[in-house]
Amino acid sequence: MTLVGWCPGGRTVAEMLKTYEGTGAGRIFVQPRKALPPWDGPVLAPLVDAGVVVHLSYKTNLIGEVLAWVGRKPAGLRLKLTKNHEPEQQKDGDPTVEEFHAGQAELVSAFDGHPTRDEIWLGPTFTRYWWQANPGDTRWMPRQPVDFVGWDVYNNGATYRTPDDLLSIPRAVAEKLGVPYLVAELGAQRLPTDTDGTGQAAWMRAMVDAARADGALTVCWYHKEGWDLLAAGAETGRRTWQTITLEEAPVATTAPENLLAARRLLLDHLGEHGLSGAAVGIVGDPAHRGGYHCGSDRVVSNDYSVVESSRDRTGLARWACALDVGGFEVVVGGRRYDLPHLSAWLVSECAKDAPDTRDIREVIYSLDGSTVVRWDRLGRRRTGDSSHRWHTHISFHRDAIKAGRDQTGVFRRYLTTIGVIATEEDDMTRDDVKAAVREALQERMTLPGAIGTRMGQLGSSYGPDIAPWTLWARVFEKVITGSGVDVDEQAIVAGVLAGLPPERIAAAIPPEVARQVVDELTARLRE
Structure with a gap:
């Protein structure tokens, strides 16, 4: 602010x-x-x-x-x-x-x-x-x-x-x-x-x-x-x-809606498995000064959450920009998942620069309840204080929070990966399909402008008997099998039918066949 x-x-x-x-x-x-x-x-x-x-x-x-x-x-x-x-x-x-x-x-x-x-x-x-x-x-x-x-x-x-x-x-x-x-x-x-x-x-x-x-x-x-x-x-x-x-009157540090949505998602699915509301925090307590849990009214001089990145300097506003996640334990299909598993998975995805992690600045966590380590996108720090032995701290760049960008994607993907959120084949709307195509192909794969224009012209009508994920499957099967490109066809089609997030599907599609995917999908949606 x-x-x-x-x-x-x-x-x-x-x-x-x-x-x-x-x-x-x-x-x-x-x-x-x-x-x-x-x-x-x-x-x-x-x-x-x-x-x-x-x-x-x-x-x-x-x-x-x-x-x-x-x-x-x-x-x-x-x-x-x-x-x-x-x-x-x-x-x-x-x-x-x-x-x-x-x-x-x-x-x-x-x-x-x-x-x-x-x-x-x-x-x-x-x-x-x-x-x-x-x-x-x-x-x-x-x-x-x-x-x-x-x-x-x-x-x-x-x-x-x-x-x-x-x-x-x-x-x-x-x-x-x-x-x-x-x-x-x-x-x-x-x-x-x-x-x-x-x-x-x-x-x-x-x-x-x-x-x-x-x-x-x-x-x-x-x-x-x-x-x-x-x-x-x-x-x-x-x-x-x-x-x-x-x-522009000053206001107290406030929890932004995009992090509140991420908090609700975690509590909705992990609350019954030991994750308490008190253990999922956004705004620091009244004594908290400095860092990503604080908005503009509580940052301190030379605050690392402001000065080390232009994304944070330009994004400084009233919003708290961090999420703390406490302990939980859930068993799915005979396998046990807990906070250290979530932390390790999240850090792995951040290190791979997964698209839905690019607004995350840092993750402070412990895998053994003793040693605290930090993944830092800017490479400035490797450790954290002892309070992070029992909870994981996730900081988000301030410009992303200020812009209101959704931050639930990576958490939803984790919950889906471990089986807490069941995949549903055909629950997407027509608008969802078009949005997914734009997000997965245009933004994630950096397609030429002409293809982006074609996407903007996608038809909005198709028969009610053609379920969206089935449509995806047919398009991928036709284009990929006839492209002559060495890809794992079955993995892609299975991913479509399983309802994987668009960015995961897009990651498996070679850029050279993306144009064919768009053309075929355009034709299918206009049938």
């Missing part, structure tokens, strides 16, 4: 909070040679009381003062901290390049091991203007590890510039550093031709939509001079920012 808020400029914090219901972030700037604002004063106390995330930028304050000030920070409050705000401007109080990097190193070192480090996000804030005017000049690029990179982004010129234009530099630097970006100051003065302010309002929404899609941490509108939305004549812009702020 991208937190939306404001920079008060010349306004009071109390006035801003009253104007913008649902404020998620407040960006406070400390002028050179000014003291850091007290936590119980008129600047910070209202933000603390409202639960607003504070981003404080300062220029000249010494590290001792900063540490003492942070030591008085209310427990649990998340703070984003910037030293040497906009150093590129080289104005009063700005450091030289070497002073800037030395200052960043001092700040990072000072907070290394700090007791509230996971609540404190450290990062520079730059002005996009300078980087645009000096393409390729990386003298200010952070040399120390940071938790974010902030930007002041203002529209300039005779038009409202596009988000792709204005955010290209923040995106590129964030990608290079491997951290999220935030917009510390956003602003666009209303153009003379925009007489009713609707152009400015549309630009606001487009910028926030783009930043949200990028996984930006915050977007704060700058309220001063020509950018002050509380000034007379700025009513359209003010109402728009009020609406956006309320729409």
